[in-house]
Amino acid sequence: MGVQLVAASAITLLAAGLMLSTYQTLIISAGIAIIAGLMTWTTLPTLYETFLNARLSGVDILKPSRPVIPETMGLPTAIIYLIGLFIFMPFPFMDWFDGSARLIHSEDPSAIGTFPYRKLGEILAAILAIQSMVLLGFADDVLDVRWRYKVWFPAIAGIPLLIFYYTNEGATHVMIPLQLRSYLGDLVDLGSFYYVYMVMVIIFCTHSINILAGINGIEAGQSLVISCSVIINDLLFLYNNSDRASVEAHLFSLYFMLPFAGVTTALLWHNWFPAKVFVGDTFCYFAGMTLAVVFNFIYSCPQLFRLVECPRHRMPRLADDGLLRCSTVTLESKKPMHKLGRVVVQMLHSVGLVKAFKYDDKGRIVECNNFTLLNLVLAHCGPMSERNTTCVVLCLQVMASMFAFFVRYKLIEYVYDKPV
Incomplete structure (x- = not known):
């Protein structure tokens, strides 16, 4: 009854938002996030026995009784997330379809413009990368792949993003801080090294969450804090911003972050101390491909x-x-x-x-x-205690996010002469 009440309330609020908001697609994404979260919350308990019978389980060695609980619950979580993205995919492009669901091309550019194939390619490349990482993460859960091999999994999964970026002539230059421009100029083109940098970021971010794992609620909790921080940053940027390209970039981020926050909240509910499920390497890789968390990886180097x-x-x-x-x-x-x-x-x-x-x-x-x-x-x-340890680490993550906001919105003016 509680789930139905929450769902009905969410649908009512979303309907009102669609009528009043200029960001209707964003409201739809938020609705899909709520629905995906509710589906995850209700689906995971029904899979306990299935995963235990399939021997996808682990021993909670930090409990005196050492209970055996289902593992790899990041897999159904990621599947629900991907289904939500698949359902959402047509909505950013509804303006390019007529009443018969036929694509409007650019024969009449003054009426509606050219279909944004680049935007569609960005979404497809991101989904393919996340989907690949989920598959490789599940393989690690089942086969217990050695570190020397699985360290390269994120780079393999990130190939679609790299190919899309390269074929669409993505920028490979970086903006130089004011203090160094007299020596290096305004911009420095890194060329091929920019793609090396992208691969390293993908590897670092993905394994950062996996390395942190070990106590109840830590992987899902940290992922939720970071995703909420990204969502807040995107929403702050959308407020009173007239740069259309930047707005589209932050909307793109929100389309992926909102459903992720929804399913992660539900997973955290079941993974919180004392955990009823383990998230497994599948979720760690899936979350790491979607987010960026680097400190723990650097500290572990x-x-x-x-x-x-x-x-x-x-x-x-x-x-x-x-x-x-x-x-x-x-x-x-x-x-x-x-x-x-x-x-x-x-x-x-x-x-x-x-x-x-x-x-x-x-x-x-x-x-x-x-x-x-x-x-x-x-x-x-x-x-x-295990619960307090998780809370302390998550508080540190919140403080790190607050410091990032301070740097982004206060200190940035001392380093760059325009927003970045």
Whole structure:
């Protein structure tokens, strides 16, 4: 009854919005987001037994009872999200169809203009990239692919975006800050290196969420905070902005972010402590392809690139008192540590990003926390319960988003002479 009431209220509000709003397509996207969220919320519980019987399950090792719960629930979440995008796809182009659903071409440009094939290509390329990442993420969940191979999954899934950008002569230049323009000029064309940069961003963002995983609610919670931040930024830009190209770019972002926030909210409901489902690598890759979260990946790089010993699992450990403590790594347990790795550990320790637990006779660090955001939080704020750890990390994400807004809307005028 509650779901039907929410759905009826949403439809009523959307109908009123469609009559009053100049952004009717955006209102439709918001409606699809609500419907997709409700579908996710009601569908996931019906799949518990199906996934358990298919052995798509995992042990919640941070609970004393170590319950077995369904895993890979990011797959149905992503499928519902993609279905929502498929249903929404015609709406941005309704002005180019007549009453018989026939496409109006450019024979009469003064009447309606040329059909925006580029815009359609952007949407299709983005959907194909997300869909590819969902497939590769599910393969990782089922096959448990080794890190050396799956690190390239996002680059493979991002090929449609790169091809579309290249074939449509996308810009490869970057704007230079005011302080450096006397040396480098206003713009610098990166050429092929721009595509290398795009691939690196895709890889970093996708694995950032996957690396952070380990406690209930953290992957879906962080994804929801970031998606809401992107939505707020897009809406702020739409307000009182006359640049049509910029408006279209932010509308494009909203068309993908609103349904994502809807399905992620529903998934978080089921994944919140104590979790009834695990999101799996499928959701981590799916969310990472849709969002941009880089800090946790950068912080993890010393271990990912083997400058520092990297155990297979770096999630926090459950103590006898039921609280979480940071997991640690012994720096020279298998082989002598590289000099560069020693320098990195010492530098991070000096700025508080590494907490030392043991020293050798020469005063060198031999045991410290693992290099993930969860362990960093527990090293300085722990021990804490799993629920409180999730809340602290999400609060940090909110603070990071607020700082990003401050940089974007306040500090930007000291670096660039026009909005970027």
